[in-house]
Amino acid sequence: MNNILNVKNLNVCYGETAALKGIDFSLPQGQAVSFIGESGSGKTTLLSAIAGLLPKGSQISGDIEFIGQNFYALSEKKRRQILGNQIGIIFQNPELFLDPTEKIGKQMEDYIMLQHHIKRKDTHNKIYDILNQLSFPDVKSVLSAYPFELSGGMCQRISIAMVLSCENTKLILADEPTSALDQIIRSQTAKLLVDTQKKLQASLLLVTHDIKLAQDVSDYIGVMYKGKLIEWGTAEEIFISPYHDYTKALIAASPKKDTDFLHFRMYDATTDSKEFLRKEISPGHWVLI
Amino acid sequence: MEKTILSVKNLSKTFNQRNHSVDAVNDISFDLYKGQCLALVGESGCGKSTIASIIAGFTAPSGGCVMYHNTQLSFQNKSAQQQRSTMQMIFQNPLSSLAPRMSVLENMKEAVIYHEKWSNEKIESEAIRHLVRMGLSEKYLNRYPHQLSGGECQRIAIAKALMRQPDLLICDEITSNLDVCVQAEIIRYLIELKQSGISILFITHDLSLTGQLCDYIAVMKNGKIIESNRTEEILNHPKKEYTQTLIKAAF
Numbered sequence: 001m002n003n004i005l006n007v008k009n010l011n012v013c014y015g016e017t018a019a020l021k022g023i024d025f026s027l028p029q030g031q032a033v034s035f036i037g038e039s040g041s042g043k044t045t046l047l048s049a050i051a052g053l054l055p056k057g058s059q060i061s062g063d064i065e066f067i068g069q070n071f072y073a074l075s076e077k078k079r080r081q082i083l084g085n086q087i088g089i090i091f092q093n094p095e096l097f098l099d100p101t102e103k104i105g106k107q108m109e110d111y112i113m114l115q116h117h118i119k120r121k122d123t124h125n126k127i128y129d130i131l132n133q134l135s136f137p138d139v140k141s142v143l144s145a146y147p148f149e150l151s152g153g154m155c156q157r158i159s160i161a162m163v164l165s166c167e168n169t170k171l172i173l174a175d176e177p178t179s180a181l182d183q184i185i186r187s188q189t190a191k192l193l194v195d196t197q198k199k200l201q202a203s204l205l206l207v208t209h210d211i212k213l214a215q216d217v218s219d220y221i222g223v224m225y226k227g228k229l230i231e232w233g234t235a236e237e238i239f240i241s242p243y244h245d246y247t248k249a250l251i252a253a254s255p256k257k258d259t260d261f262l263h264f265r266m267y268d269a270t271t272d273s274k275e276f277l278r279k280e281i282s283p284g285h286w287v288l289i
Numbered sequence: 290m291e292k293t294i295l296s297v298k299n300l301s302k303t304f305n306q307r308n309h310s311v312d313a314v315n316d317i318s319f320d321l322y323k324g325q326c327l328a329l330v331g332e333s334g335c336g337k338s339t340i341a342s343i344i345a346g347f348t349a350p351s352g353g354c355v356m357y358h359n360t361q362l363s364f365q366n367k368s369a370q371q372q373r374s375t376m377q378m379i380f381q382n383p384l385s386s387l388a389p390r391m392s393v394l395e396n397m398k399e400a401v402i403y404h405e406k407w408s409n410e411k412i413e414s415e416a417i418r419h420l421v422r423m424g425l426s427e428k429y430l431n432r433y434p435h436q437l438s439g440g441e442c443q444r445i446a447i448a449k450a451l452m453r454q455p456d457l458l459i460c461d462e463i464t465s466n467l468d469v470c471v472q473a474e475i476i477r478y479l480i481e482l483k484q485s486g487i488s489i490l491f492i493t494h495d496l497s498l499t500g501q502l503c504d505y506i507a508v509m510k511n512g513k514i515i516e517s518n519r520t521e522e523i524l525n526h527p528k529k530e531y532t533q534t535l536i537k538a539a540f
Contacts, residue, residue: 038468039439151333179466182332182494183538209468212540253469255497257524257540262477262501 003065004029004171004203005050010062012042012049019045021227023062027220029170032197032204034214034235036250037224043207046224047175050205051089052079067170085115088163088202090193092176094155098147104158105143108165115166130161134192153185157192164196172197174206178213190216211254215239223247225267228276233285243279244287291322293359294457294488295344300353302339313339315512316353323456326479326489328499328520330535331509337492341461344490345378346370357457374404377450381462383442386449387434393420393445394430400452419448423478440471447478458482459490464498476502496539500524508532 005027012020020042027033035043048054050064052071064071066087071079083089091097099107105127112123131139134157147155156177163172174193178186194217197204208214214221214235221238223231223246231244242248246267255261276288302314314336321327329337342348344355349364356362357376363369380386387396397416401407407415417427423444434442443463450458460479464472479502483489491503499506499520506524507517508531516529527533 038470153333183496183535184332187538211469250469253473255469255473255495255500255539257497257500257536260501262473262480 002029003027004067005205006063006065007050008063008065010046010049010064011060012045012054013059014055015057019058019227020049023229025222025229025232027171027203027205029203030197030201031219032194032206032217033220033222034206034208034218035222035224035229036208036211036214038209038250040226041224042227043209043224044175045227047173047205047207051083051087051173084111085166085168086170088166088169088172090156090159090163090172090174090177092179094152094159094180095147097159098155100147102146103143104145104147104150108143108158108162111162112165115168126165130165134161134164136161151185152180153182153189156181156185156189160189160192160196164200167200169200169202172200172202172204174204176208176210177206178210179208186210186213187216193217211251223250226270228288231287233281237282237285241281243281243285244289247287291325293320294323294357295321295490296356297340297344298354298356300340300343300355301351302336302343302348303351312512314343314350317509317512317514318353319507319514319517321457321488321490322504323488324483324486325504326483326491326502328491328493328496328503328506329509330493330496330499330506332494332535335509336512337494337509338461341378341459341490341492345376345459346373374453375455376457376459377453377455378459378461379443379446379450379463381465383439383446383463383466384434386446387442389434392431392433393437396434396445397449397452400449404453415452416448419451420445422451422481423448424474438471439467440474443467443471443475444478447475447482451482455487457488457490459492461492462494464493465495472498496524496535508535 003026007023007025010020010023023046035046037043049060054060108127109120109123112126113120128139136142163169177193178189181189190213206217218235221233221235222229223244225246231238231247238247239251242251249267253261278286279289280286297317297319300314300317304311304313317340319327329340331337343350346364346369354361357372360372362372394413394416398412401412416430420426420429425444464475467475476498479489503520505517506520507514510531516532523532524536527536
């Protein structure tokens with residue numbers, strides 16, 4: 001299977017703070033990976049680095065290969081062409097992604113015109129097609145609404161619809177896409193995300209601290225801790241036989257119906273100066289120890 | 290017999306908008322007992338937070354009443370504040386209840402200076418006592434909210450609420466912004482507070498958090514309580530289809 005994304009020895013520093021330390025992984029085409037970890041572990045920095053959206057002044061080293069080409073060796077213009085066209089991004093807060101002063105219909109038209117280089121009048125059929133595919137209840141009223149008139153879940157579905165509108169999408173980056181949503185909408189959105197990914201035959205890179213969401217959508221799991229990718233494996237390997245103590249603590253802290261999730265042992269260790277060794281647990285499942 | 294601390298009777302709230310009205314809360318009744326925790330669970334927009342803001346006195350109801358320590362709560366400015374002096378509310382975003390330009394100590398001081406005539410020493414010692422209760426130390430007193438993580442901010446927001454010795458805490462989605470480890474920690478602290486006799490109204494959309502903390506659960510949908518019972522009953526033998534869907538989504 002071809003890899004859509006290869007990340008090699010990626011380091012990111014904000015001033016003197018190292019946010020990512022030597023990240024290595026590959027994402028095969030059509031597969032979904034979730035990066036899990038607590039707040040501040042570097043998950044969002046990793047996603048921003050892949051999307052080329054790091055804040056100004058941050059130092060980045062290492063390689064990010066997207067479909068065989070070094071992403072950071074491309075010109076800014078070329079990168080911008082890839083973003084939104086071949087790489088779709090779904091943000092945590094959909095209201096920030098949508099312009100509050102424009103109606104949803106106008107925003108979707110603009111997005112599709114830009115991505116497909118077609119005229120405004122030709123966008124209508126496409127918009128209706130996509131929203132019907134996503135089972136929007138009343139497409140006409142959604143399109144004539146402003147973002148503030150829709151619920152958080154509905155806005156998030158609109159941002160997923162925009163990604164879906166672009167058939168060239170090879171990689172979907174999603175940053176905590178369900179953290180602003182309630183449980184029922186969360187599972188609907190998770191399903192929509194997977195359906196969208198399958199429909200586009202794209203790869204999905206999801207960043208979340210919601211263990212259940214990661215379990216629901218992923219083929220692979222990467223566990224982040226203090227800027228390091230400390231464990232990597234298939235979803236089954238990580239959730240059924242986690243190896244690293246931190247991964248065990250993280251999974252134990254996730255609420256469960258019949259077991260005590262409150263008395264997990266908090267993991268604390270430094271990742272600063274220690275030399276890490278990569279230990280292969282089984283083919284494709286490794287940990288840093 | 291368990292002592293009722295809060296009793297909500299036939300509460301309703303209608304919001305009138307330009308060309309239509311919305312029944313956010315529709316004929317809701319429940320009791321909360323001393324030292325117990327009641328969860329109000331339901332999807333976004335079902336009226337959970339409206340109930341919290343009525344109990345806390347931020348919004349007046351359209352119908353029904355709220356009894357707190359057997360006294361009917363008023364919604365007139367001055368008496369409303371006095372009646373609710375032993376009730377505290379904690380919000381989803383802890384940064385919204387901490388002033389950004391005040392240190393933790395100054396923030397905690399704010400909670401009492403308008404109500405108590407405490408000396409600075411007493412305020413500081415009380416602040417330290419409540420910080421320690423929430424697993425923090427006195428070194429946090431001089432920090433500012435932006436220097437704290439989300440979990441630390443939320444624990445300080447709870448410590449600030451404890452400054453007034455409340456017997457009722459209204460927690461409105463207080464763990465929604467936090468990651469699983471911090472979330473579990475906060476629930477642990479809430480259990481300790483409950484064991485010390487504080488009653489908790491725990492508002493959440495996540496049923497998975499209620500199992501170890503809450504004694505009772507009331508499931509809400511479209512402004513109504515559709516099912517309420519002891520926690521074990523709701524989680525293990527839900528009667529309504531909607532409750533079953535919520536449980537399926539949560540675990």
